[in-house]
Amino acid sequence: MDFIGFKSELTLVFSVMLVNEKSAAEASRVDEVYHGLLLRIVRGEMPAGMPLKSTQIARELGVSRTPVVQALQRLAADGIVHLELNKRAVVRPGAEKWLVEIHEMRELLEPHAAALAAERISEGQLARLEALAAAAAPSESLDWAPLAQDFDFALHLTIADASGNFVLAEAIRKCWGFKRLSYAAADEPHEVLDKGYQEHLAILQALRARDPLTARAAMLLHLRSAARLRPAETIV
Amino acid sequence: MDFIGFKSELTLVFSVMLVNEKSAAEASRVDEVYHGLLLRIVRGEMPAGMPLKSTQIARELGVSRTPVVQALQRLAADGIVHLELNKRAVVRPGAEKWLVEIHEMRELLEPHAAALAAERISEGQLARLEALAAAAAPSESLDWAPLAQDFDFALHLTIADASGNFVLAEAIRKCWGFKRLSYAAADEPHEVLDKGYQEHLAILQALRARDPLTARAAMLLHLRSAARLRPAETIV
DNA sequence: AGGCCCCGATATGGATGCAGTTTATGGCCG
DNA sequence: CGGCCATAAACTGCATCCATATCGGGGCCT
Numbered sequence: 001m002d003f004i005g006f007k008s009e010l011t012l013v014f015s016v017m018l019v020n021e022k023s024a025a026e027a028s029r030v031d032e033v034y035h036g037l038l039l040r041i042v043r044g045e046m047p048a049g050m051p052l053k054s055t056q057i058a059r060e061l062g063v064s065r066t067p068v069v070q071a072l073q074r075l076a077a078d079g080i081v082h083l084e085l086n087k088r089a090v091v092r093p094g095a096e097k098w099l100v101e102i103h104e105m106r107e108l109l110e111p112h113a114a115a116l117a118a119e120r121i122s123e124g125q126l127a128r129l130e131a132l133a134a135a136a137a138p139s140e141s142l143d144w145a146p147l148a149q150d151f152d153f154a155l156h157l158t159i160a161d162a163s164g165n166f167v168l169a170e171a172i173r174k175c176w177g178f179k180r181l182s183y184a185a186a187d188e189p190h191e192v193l194d195k196g197y198q199e200h201l202a203i204l205q206a207l208r209a210r211d212p213l214t215a216r217a218a219m220l221l222h223l224r225s226a227a228r229l230r231p232a233e234t235i236v
Numbered sequence: 237m238d239f240i241g242f243k244s245e246l247t248l249v250f251s252v253m254l255v256n257e258k259s260a261a262e263a264s265r266v267d268e269v270y271h272g273l274l275l276r277i278v279r280g281e282m283p284a285g286m287p288l289k290s291t292q293i294a295r296e297l298g299v300s301r302t303p304v305v306q307a308l309q310r311l312a313a314d315g316i317v318h319l320e321l322n323k324r325a326v327v328r329p330g331a332e333k334w335l336v337e338i339h340e341m342r343e344l345l346e347p348h349a350a351a352l353a354a355e356r357i358s359e360g361q362l363a364r365l366e367a368l369a370a371a372a373a374p375s376e377s378l379d380w381a382p383l384a385q386d387f388d389f390a391l392h393l394t395i396a397d398a399s400g401n402f403v404l405a406e407a408i409r410k411c412w413g414f415k416r417l418s419y420a421a422a423d424e425p426h427e428v429l430d431k432g433y434q435e436h437l438a439i440l441q442a443l444r445a446r447d448p449l450t451a452r453a454a455m456l457l458h459l460r461s462a463a464r465l466r467p468a469e470t471i472v
Numbered sequence: 473a474g475g476c477c478c479c480g481a482t483a484t485g486g487a488t489g490c491a492g493t494t495t496a497t498g499g500c501c502g
Numbered sequence: 503c504g505g506c507c508a509t510a511a512a513c514t515g516c517a518t519c520c521a522t523a524t525c526g527g528g529g530c531c532t
């Protein structure tokens with residue numbers, strides 16, 4: 001297994017994240033290792049069952065074992081990695097299907113969150129989303145895609161927050177953290193982005209109308225449509 | 237904040253866990269700290285916003301800072317604790333509603349898992365559950381409750397596994413890990429246990445019949461009924 | 473040839489040390 | 503008496519170190 005380019009990729013991914021994150025909190029070494037490993041696992045470069053030796057990873061990344069071990073603890077809490085006392089961490093079986101299964105779970109969580117959010121979202125949150133929607137309106141501009149993605153991200157995350165269920169919000173946020181990994185590399189065709197944008201607008205309108213049932217349905221439709229457009233989405 | 241009795245409680249909780257866990261893998265110090273902190277947080281002894289200083293916790297528990305920091309990383313991955321670079325970890329707001337919100341999420345996840353499981357559960361898994369169900373049948377025996385809880389636990393977890401969606405299974409498993417914390421202290425009244433048992437049987441029968449819709453409905457009914465019986469369940 | 477055991481290489485868990493940052497304290501000034 | 507800043511104390515992130523457990527390969531016996 002080669003780690004060539006691991007570090008540079010890492011910082012790439014990270015800079016992307018920092019640009020989009022609202023709270024540009026500095027990243028600790030633990031975060032870097034965590035995201036780097038996650039990316040490699042989700043990409044399938046670390047197949048299920050592969051041992052993740054803290055010693056070796058630390059050597060490859062040029063950091064001490066301490067942050068690596070901590071990152072492994074986080075991956076273990078995510079259920080991506082299996083830790084056993086005195087044994088090496090291993091990538092859990094099924095890791096390659098991760099993104100597909102995440103999507104399936106989102107279909108359970110997010111429609112419900114949207115319904116809850118329709119009744120609880122604040123005026124300020126709505127206004128912010130509408131501003132983002134306006135900014136992300138399809139145009140001939142070349143860098144329209146990133147704006148659409150910002151809107152996408154903000155919409156889903158705001159809904160999660162506005163659901164009022166903190167655990168639910170956290171779960172959705174985590175799903176998005178994973179999904180995000182695939183975004184970096186994904187080059188969606190134009191019509192997919194456009195369709196997504198329309199669906200997002202429908203969700204936003206339902207929220208504005210404070211209509212839980214419509215919000216739920218619009219969210220479900222959006223997720224199903226996304227699943228259909230990228231049916232074999234394993235990584236990208 | 238006093239930590240009196242923290243360690244002893246810790247080992248108590250843990251011994252309970254080990255008895256019920258199938259894989260009696262030894263617990264590392266990280267696990268102990270993690271479970272201990274989680275218990276205190278869920279019980280409300282660590283209110284939202286309280287700083288969790290690794291140095292201090294390590295001192296109180298008589299361990300070094302290393303396992304404490306790792307436990308905090310896991311709690312952060314769970315979303316229970318918020319970590320910021322160079323700042324002390326803090327208990328996230330809403331931590332006291334954790335168990336209620338977990339339950340709400342289970343109502344989203346487990347019915348779906350049950351439906352999936354109805355079509356995928358193996359004969360062996362069914363047989364094992366039926367054996368547990370028989371063992372846990374209500375009787376005059378004093379220690380019937382633990383058997384019922386074993387059955388409860390096994391049923392839900394087996395369904396999660398049999399759903400075939402690994403992420404979903406992991407999420408459910410984690411919910412149960414949290415719920416379990418409340419079990420230790422909970423003394424359910426007899427009729428609640430009995431009702432639960434009947435509901436569990438209904439779910440099992442639907443699985444046996446390979447009937448996804450019935451399984452989903454039975455699971456949802458079970459969860460709603462549990463929520464109704466302990467509406468103000470915050471800790472117990 | 474194939475299984476078994478033993479031992480060196482290598483890994484892990486945890487403690488400790490240190491540099492840098494944050495937080496609390498206390499004196500000073502308005 | 504209350505706000506403000508300097509300074510001391512406390513805390514964090516990370517590296518390093520040590521004891522112990524696991525892994526892996528070669529020799530030995532069957």
